[in-house]
Amino acid sequence: MKKHNFSAGPSILPQEVFEKASQAVLDFNGMGLSILEISHRSKEFIAVMEEARALVKKLMKLGDDYEVLFLQGGASLQFVMAPFNLMKEGGKAAYLDSGSWAAAAIKEGKKFGTVDVVGSSKEEKYSFIPKDYTVGTEYDFFHCTSNNTIYGTQMKDFPKTEVPIVCDMSSDIFSREIDFSQFGIIYAGAQKNMGPSGATLVVVKKDILGKTGRNIPSYLDYSLHISKDSMFNTPPVFAVYCSLLTLQWIENNGGISAAEARNNAKAKLLYDEIDSNPLFECFSVPEDRSTMNVSFYLTDESKKEAFDAAWKAAGISGLNGHRSLGGYRASIYNAMPIESVQVLVDVMKSL
Amino acid sequence: MKKHNFSAGPSILPQEVFEKASQAVLDFNGMGLSILEISHRSKEFIAVMEEARALVKKLMKLGDDYEVLFLQGGASLQFVMAPFNLMKEGGKAAYLDSGSWAAAAIKEGKKFGTVDVVGSSKEEKYSFIPKDYTVGTEYDFFHCTSNNTIYGTQMKDFPKTEVPIVCDMSSDIFSREIDFSQFGIIYAGAQKNMGPSGATLVVVKKDILGKTGRNIPSYLDYSLHISKDSMFNTPPVFAVYCSLLTLQWIENNGGISAAEARNNAKAKLLYDEIDSNPLFECFSVPEDRSTMNVSFYLTDESKKEAFDAAWKAAGISGLNGHRSLGGYRASIYNAMPIESVQVLVDVMKSL
Incomplete structure (x- = not known):
C-alpha cells in the first residue's frame, strides 16, 4: 500500500x-x-x-x-x-x-x-x-x-x-x-x-x-x-x-521558483479544506500560515477516533501534532506530491 | 573484480x-x-x-x-x-x-x-x-x-x-x-x-x-x-x-574477544611479511605496533612504480600513507577479511 x-x-x-x-x-x-x-x-x-x-x-x-x-x-x-x-x-x-x-x-x-x-x-x-x-x-x-x-x-x-x-x-x-x-x-x-x-x-x-x-x-x-x-x-x-x-x-524540476509554485498549490489545497470544513481549525493566524507545516485541530473532539482511523486507513503517517501542541500537523515539504495532500483532504471531507 | x-x-x-x-x-x-x-x-x-x-x-x-x-x-x-x-x-x-x-x-x-x-x-x-x-x-x-x-x-x-x-x-x-x-x-x-x-x-x-x-x-x-x-x-x-x-x-561473530583474535592474526600476517621482506620497513617501533593501521615504506624507492602498479592491479585501494607521512598504510579494521590481507602480502612477496 x-x-x-x-x-x-x-x-x-x-x-x-x-x-x-x-x-x-x-x-x-x-x-x-x-x-x-x-x-x-x-x-x-x-x-x-x-x-x-x-x-x-x-x-x-x-x-x-x-x-x-x-x-x-x-x-x-x-x-x-x-x-x-x-x-x-x-x-x-x-x-x-x-x-x-x-x-x-x-x-x-x-x-x-x-x-x-x-x-x-x-x-x-x-x-x-x-x-x-x-x-x-x-x-x-x-x-x-x-x-x-x-x-x-x-x-x-x-x-x-x-x-x-x-x-x-x-x-x-x-x-x-x-x-x-x-x-x-x-x-x-x-x-x-x-x-x-x-x-x-x-x-x-x-x-x-x-x-x-x-x-x-x-x-x-x-x-x-x-x-x-x-x-x-x-x-x-x-x-x-x-x-x-x-x-x-x-x-x-525547475529550481526554487517551481518548488515554490508546487508548495503554494499544495498549501492552498489543504488550507482551503480547513477553512471550508467546520470540523477543522488552524492553530495559526491566516496571514502567517506556513506553506510547509499545516498545524490544525479538530473542532469536535468526538470525531477524533473516526478521523484517526480514516487517515491511517488511507496510508497516511506522521500526522500527529507536536507533543507540546497536540492536534495534527501535515508537513508538506518539497518532496510531498500534491496527490498525497489530496488523499488527506479527501479523508477530511469524508468525515 | x-x-x-x-x-x-x-x-x-x-x-x-x-x-x-x-x-x-x-x-x-x-x-x-x-x-x-x-x-x-x-x-x-x-x-x-x-x-x-x-x-x-x-x-x-x-x-x-x-x-x-x-x-x-x-x-x-x-x-x-x-x-x-x-x-x-x-x-x-x-x-x-x-x-x-x-x-x-x-x-x-x-x-x-x-x-x-x-x-x-x-x-x-x-x-x-x-x-x-x-x-x-x-x-x-x-x-x-x-x-x-x-x-x-x-x-x-x-x-x-x-x-x-x-x-x-x-x-x-x-x-x-x-x-x-x-x-x-x-x-x-x-x-x-x-x-x-x-x-x-x-x-x-x-x-x-x-x-x-x-x-x-x-x-x-x-x-x-x-x-x-x-x-x-x-x-x-x-x-x-x-x-x-x-x-x-x-x-x-563472537564479540570483541573474537574480533581481537582475528585482528591479531591479520596484523601478524602483514607484520611478518614486512619484517622478513627487505623491501619494506615499518614507521613504528615493534613494541607499539598497531593491529589496526600498518604504516610502512619501501626501502628501495626505485620499486615504487612496480609496487603501486601491482597492488592496484590486485584490486587494492586506499593503501597510500597519510599525506603528512608518505609511504603506505594498510588499515585492517574489524571488517577486513584476512583473505584481503593475504592479497596484499602476496603482492609484497611478488616484488
Whole structure:
C-alpha cells in the first residue's frame, strides 16, 4: 500500500533520492565500493562535496561573498556556533521569539552575551509571527526562525537592518524564492527539505566573520571550516551525498521558483479544506500560515477516533501534532506530491 | 573484480551491513518507508537507538554507572566537549602527545585551561608511544589516543591514575579486549570500526560530570544528552542504524574477544611479511605496533612504480600513507577479511 508520509522531520524525500542512495550503499559510481566505505579525501567524494556546495549557491543565487558548509550537529549546534562566531565579548544580539526552536536559540545566545528579545508571540502560543519591531545598529546580529515547524507559521518578510541577519531555515529551506543575500548566516538541519538527518547546511557571508576577538574552539569556528573547504574533519559523507541528490532533484524540476509554485498549490489545497470544513481549525493566524507545516485541530473532539482511523486507513503517517501542541500537523515539504495532500483532504471531507 | 579496501576511514564495513543498509533506504523494517524519512521519535527508530546504546555497554562489559551517547561532529568536536565538561575554570589537564590527532586535542584543551603534555614522541615523528610518565591528582583529567591512525602505533597499556582518563578510541574501538571501566570518557568517530561517518560514539562514566561550574552550551553538555537518552536533538538516524548493524555483526561473530583474535592474526600476517621482506620497513617501533593501521615504506624507492602498479592491479585501494607521512598504510579494521590481507602480502612477496 502506498504510504503518505507527513512527518515533520526527518521527512519525505524524493523517491529517486531513495533509489539512487540505496544503490550507492552497494556500489557508488561504479567504483566497486559502497558510499559508506570510501575515503572523504577520495576524488569521487570531493566532487560530491564541491557540487553540493556550488549547487546551494546557484539555487540561492548567491555570489562569491558567500561560502557554503556542510557541518554536523543540527540547528542545535548552530544555536551555539552563531553567537560564538558573531557576538563580541560583552556584546548583545537581538532575537525574535516566534516558537520553541527560536526560544531554544535564545537560551544558547544568552550564554554568550546580552540577548534582547525584540518580539515574541509566546503568550499567544506562538500562533503568529511577531511584527512591528526594529533592529538597531547596537546589536552584533539579529536572529530569527523563518518557519516554525510546530505551530505552522512562517515569516513572509524579514526586517531591514544594518546588522547581520542570522536565520534558522531548517524547515523551509529551498521551499520559496527569497532574496538570500539579505542574510549574514543561513543554517538548516538537512532533515526536512534537503536530505536525511546528519548534515547541517550553513551559508555564511564571509565579511561578517572575525570581528569578535573570541578564541573559538576549532570545530565551532566558521572561518576554519571555510578555509578547509568544509573538510576540516570527516564530513557526514552519506548525508552530504543524499543532500546533493535532493538539490539536483530541485534543480532538475525547475529550481526554487517551481518548488515554490508546487508548495503554494499544495498549501492552498489543504488550507482551503480547513477553512471550508467546520470540523477543522488552524492553530495559526491566516496571514502567517506556513506553506510547509499545516498545524490544525479538530473542532469536535468526538470525531477524533473516526478521523484517526480514516487517515491511517488511507496510508497516511506522521500526522500527529507536536507533543507540546497536540492536534495534527501535515508537513508538506518539497518532496510531498500534491496527490498525497489530496488523499488527506479527501479523508477530511469524508468525515 | 573484488575490491580490497584498505582506507583509513571512512573504511570497510561488513558486506552484510551494506546489504541491510541499502534495503533499509528503500524500505525500513517493512514499514513501507525509507530509513531516511522516518521520524526519530518513531517507536521503530527509538528501538534502534536503544538497542545500539545497550549493545555498546554489553560488548564493553560496562555497568549502569556508564551512559552511551550517539552524537555528531566527530572526534574533533569531542576535543572541545571533553574539556568543556571536565576542566574547571582555571583548571589543568594532562595530555599524552602520541600523534597528530592527540596534538589536535591538545590544541583545543588549551582553550579551556592549562594543559601539561606529560609525554610526547613528536620529535621522533610519533614512531612510538611515550611511556614513563605519571598523572597526579592535580589534574582534572588525563587525555590519550589509544591508536594513532597515521603512524600505526597503539597504546598497549593505560596509566594508573586517580583522575578520569579520557580516551579517543576512534581508530581501534571494539578491536580488542580492554578493561573499559578504567576510562571516564571513551569517544570515537564511527567511521573506522563502527559505522559510516556522521555518528560519534561517546561513553561516559556519569559520576565524573557536573564538577566544573561552567555554563556549558546545550549541545556540548554530556549531562543534557544523557538526560534525553541521546535524543536531545535529531540524531544522525542512518549512521546510528548502520552502527547498530555493525555492532550486531561484532556480537554475532563472537564479540570483541573474537574480533581481537582475528585482528591479531591479520596484523601478524602483514607484520611478518614486512619484517622478513627487505623491501619494506615499518614507521613504528615493534613494541607499539598497531593491529589496526600498518604504516610502512619501501626501502628501495626505485620499486615504487612496480609496487603501486601491482597492488592496484590486485584490486587494492586506499593503501597510500597519510599525506603528512608518505609511504603506505594498510588499515585492517574489524571488517577486513584476512583473505584481503593475504592479497596484499602476496603482492609484497611478488616484488
